[in-house]
Amino acid sequence: MGVEIESYTSHWPKDIRGALNLLHIDPELRQYICCPTCFSLYGPFPEHQTENYDSVPVHCVHHATPTSDPCGAQIFGSCGSPNRCFWYHPFNSWIAHFLSRGEVMVALHTTTGPISDLMTDVWDGSTFRQFRGPDNTFYFGPQKSSEVRLGFSLFVDWFDPFGNKQGGKHTSFGAIYMVCHNLPTHLRYQLENVYIAGIIPGPREPSHYHLNHILQPLVDDLIRCWSPGLFLARTAIHAFGCLVRCAVILLVCDLLAARKTAGFAGLGTTQGKFCSFCQQSGSEFSNTDTSTWRRRSWQEHLAIVEMWRDAYTEKIRQQIYDTFGVRWSELLRLPYWDPTCFVVVEAMHNFFLGDLQHHCRKVLGMNADAKPAAETHVQPHTPEEQQRELDAGIEAIKKRSLTALTKLRRGYIVALAEANNVLPAMVISGDPLVRLTKADHCWKGGLCSSTY
Numbered sequence: 001m002g003v004e005i006e007s008y009t010s011h012w013p014k015d016i017r018g019a020l021n022l023l024h025i026d027p028e029l030r031q032y033i034c035c036p037t038c039f040s041l042y043g044p045f046p047e048h049q050t051e052n053y054d055s056v057p058v059h060c061v062h063h064a065t066p067t068s069d070p071c072g073a074q075i076f077g078s079c080g081s082p083n084r085c086f087w088y089h090p091f092n093s094w095i096a097h098f099l100s101r102g103e104v105m106v107a108l109h110t111t112t113g114p115i116s117d118l119m120t121d122v123w124d125g126s127t128f129r130q131f132r133g134p135d136n137t138f139y140f141g142p143q144k145s146s147e148v149r150l151g152f153s154l155f156v157d158w159f160d161p162f163g164n165k166q167g168g169k170h171t172s173f174g175a176i177y178m179v180c181h182n183l184p185t186h187l188r189y190q191l192e193n194v195y196i197a198g199i200i201p202g203p204r205e206p207s208h209y210h211l212n213h214i215l216q217p218l219v220d221d222l223i224r225c226w227s228p229g230l231f232l233a234r235t236a237i238h239a240f241g242c243l244v245r246c247a248v249i250l251l252v253c254d255l256l257a258a259r260k261t262a263g264f265a266g267l268g269t270t271q272g273k274f275c276s277f278c279q280q281s282g283s284e285f286s287n288t289d290t291s292t293w294r295r296r297s298w299q300e301h302l303a304i305v306e307m308w309r310d311a312y313t314e315k316i317r318q319q320i321y322d323t324f325g326v327r328w329s330e331l332l333r334l335p336y337w338d339p340t341c342f343v344v345v346e347a348m349h350n351f352f353l354g355d356l357q358h359h360c361r362k363v364l365g366m367n368a369d370a371k372p373a374a375e376t377h378v379q380p381h382t383p384e385e386q387q388r389e390l391d392a393g394i395e396a397i398k399k400r401s402l403t404a405l406t407k408l409r410r411g412y413i414v415a416l417a418e419a420n421n422v423l424p425a426m427v428i429s430g431d432p433l434v435r436l437t438k439a440d441h442c443w444k445g446g447l448c449s450s451t452y
Helices: 002-009 016-023 091-098 102-107 208-226 255-262 298-310 314-324 347-363 383-398 402-406 410-419 440-445
Strands: 030-034 041-046 085-088 147-159 173-180 195-200 230-232 242-253 343-345
Touching: 030 208, 041 208, 085 195, 085 208, 091 195, 091 208, 091 230, 091 242, 147 255, 173 208, 195 208, 208 242, 208 255, 242 255, 255 343, 298 314, 383 402, 383 410
Parallel strands: 147 242, 242 343
Antiparallel strands: 030 041, 030 085, 147 173, 173 195, 230 242
16 A cells, blocks of 8 residues: 555655646746846846847947947856846736636626715726726726726835845845736735736846836736737636736835836936926925916826937936936836826825824834933933033023034023023924024024023
8 A cells, every 4th residue: 555655646746846837837937137237138038948148248238328328237247147137927927827716707896887985995086987998998897708807006116135224235126016906905915816027136226217127028018918908718717718908007106116117206306396196396395275286297298208218318318307307117108007197105105104103103202113211321411510501502692603502402402492482483393403503593582692
């Protein structure tokens, strides 16, 4: 009996790689050789034929514009291997596996009908319900039984595999992934239902427009899945096959990744407008009168970024970018993708790491990282030391010496200000010393003649 069992199990795989190969469920991957400087891609090369690199130049030949010098970065290392590789999981292949699962096909749904004031999902908004297909009919309207139409969100973000620590290595790798909104929310974000298109190689992020090179294979597949669509010979519930159409509607990232992916200038630049929906500039940040906000136009945006893309020199490109704060994005090759409507700042960064964190840590004082008083090295002053500090503050005010004044602890500045009734004009939330750099308030408020 033992010999018979051994004969049956002798061909069984010994590890997970063997099991994946035996069951033919190992994902299909395409290898691209990636320029370490501009992230231009060379290839693709089939997964099991990665040794034939004869067609790849030794140095990168990418030209930013027709008159630009080639990138020139070295593609191969001293041992003959590529310095960077980008592995792409073809979207068509993933869709075929995705729709071969019965639980997925049964769960797929759309929402149509009138828009309600109560919104609990993206399907309750106007963008999904009014989204139109290549035939200009409602994309998620009544569909043929032999056709499946799917709507996706695209996510792009970077991470440090060594952890986000102040010390140690600082590297940045990126992830490109998508989720299908036709699945209900309890299935939508499960790992087995998330499509990972690829990992952007490190150790640094693509700068400027270089991310477009990494997005190119995915956009090529998405264009084909939009029109004419992808015909699958069989799915879990279509024995005779069906036509599948797919559209990436939302770009969901943190603010920095969203602006880089969609082609908007960064917030730290003088060209940047802080909103992808309207034309408000940084100088208008405090303007809350929505009637004065000028909405961005898809047509106007396309006209500008196409000028940037087709510019003959890098100088002209920079002039366009300096004037309008936008550049070409690879996603704009999708004929339906509107960057003035489809860019979303995702909830984790916007709410949990933004507003909620600020409220808990700064407003409520729930800061787990705060050191105990004994570890802060700031000891309370004796009465004699307090008097010396106050005298020094009064003397600094009389001499109008901002340098001497800012050497005092915050509490003494506040005490002097309160005693002379000049609050809250310059001492407001934040560091009073920063506010007091506008010293005119102090002199006009009475501190200069204080006898405290």
